[in-house]
Amino acid sequence: MTTFTIFLILxxxxxxxxxxxxxVQNPKGGGLSSSFGGGGTQQLGGVKKTTDFLDKSTWTLATxxxxxxxxxxxxLMGNGTVQESKVNTDNVQLETPVNSxxxxxxxxxx
Numbered sequence: 819m820t821t822f823t824i825f826l827i828l829x830x831x832x833x834x835x836x837x838x839x840x841x842v843q844n845p846k847g848g849g850l851s852s853s854f855g856g857g858g859t860q861q862l863g864g865v866k867k868t869t870d871f872l873d874k875s876t877w878t879l880a881t882x883x884x885x886x887x888x889x890x891x892x893x894l895m896g897n898g899t900v901q902e903s904k905v906n907t908d909n910v911q912l913e914t915p916v917n918s919x920x921x922x923x924x925x926x927x928x
Contacts, residue, residue: 822897825890832886836879843872 820897821893822890825886825893829883829886829890832879832883836876836883839872839875839879843876
């Protein structure tokens with residue numbers, strides 16, 4: 819298994835976790851954070867702690883995703899995979915006209 823494949827698997831996993839964490843949050847305060855404690859005065863862990871955890875996990879996963887993408891790009895460039903996909907123009911021979919010097923002499927005389 820190549821390192822790029824490992825990076826790709828990690829990117830997919832982190833992306834899925836980021837989607838899950840974002841979907842759990844509710845911008846109006848009615849999401850998972852308000853379900854702890856049932857809205858009473860006694861709250862398990864507190865709404866503020868849950869909101870802080872979800873906010874920190876969102877930023878952490880987003881940063882990790884960006885870092886994995888950048889590292890996979892560096893790994894891809896380091897392996898030379900991108901350079902190999904370019905068209906090889908080293909063996910291409912340009913066709914030159916056989917009578918090019920004769921044509922130039924004719925043009926100069928005119």
